[in-house]
Amino acid sequence: MADFQESETLRMETFSDGVFAIDITLLTFQLKTPSLRAATSNQSLALALFHQWPNYIAYFISFTTIFIIWLNHHRMYNVIQRSDVRFMFYNGLLLLLVSIIPFTTSLLADYINTPAHSLSAALYMFLFAGISGVLFVMWNYATANYRLLKRPAGDVRIQSIRTSHLVSVITYTFAAVVSFLLPFLSILVGLVMVVYLSQLKYHRNKVV
Known part of the structure; x- marks a missing residue:
């Protein structure tokens, strides 16, 4: 049974x-x-390329954020061995939200330099808050009573990662609210979060 579950996580x-x-x-x-x-x-041509700066900003933030989400997803699965139907649905919800990022990226790029910039930035950040929330739920479910973790699991940084995901949810939600007042500040917060999330370590002794 354990082999079947491990193959399912793969x-x-x-x-x-x-x-x-x-x-x-x-x-x-x-x-x-x-x-x-x-x-x-x-x-x-140089002027036309310059005028497309919103596209470059939106692309850079979205690319780096997706990469960091993938990186932490990989790190999470390096300490998870088992799976069940509920966890698979959580993973599916995560992929659903991640698949919306190209749409919100297009929305931000098209409207960041228009009077509708606040709403486009808010939706962009709310999506990242939702993704962080799903990762928080996935981690809580997998680590409750060491439910899905590899054994021994004593060196897995359960509480610190839980706190980091919660901080991410709060920060992205804050950025979404701030978007209605200072949309460019919310974008800066998004860049800071990329750096913050890249530093997460899921195991005390191993770099995964």
Whole structure:
């Protein structure tokens, strides 16, 4: 039975990796070349490329955030050995929300420089808050009474990771609310969160 459960976690991680890869690929559609009518010389091409700065910002934040989500997803599965139906549904919900990132990225890129910038930034950050919330729920479920962890599990940093995911939920929610007042500040918060989440360590003795 244990072998079956372990193979299921491998299948889940492999499937999840595919979804993450597709989502990152879809982000590249935000990077569009200027039309020939808008760029008829080197100077006009440079100016047209500069005017697309919202696309570059949205792409960079979304790419790095998806990468960090994937990295922490991988780290989580390095300390998880077993699975069950409930955990699989949680993982499916995570992938559902991650798959929406290309849409909110497009929304942010198109509207960040318009009067509708506040709502586009708020939806963008609320999505990341939701993703952080699902990761928080997944971690709580997997670690409750060491339910799905590899044994021995004493060196897994259960509480610190739980706290970090909770901080992520609160911070992204704060950024979403702040978007209605200072949308560019919320984007800066998003960049800071990428750095913060990249530092998470799931095991005391091993780098995973």
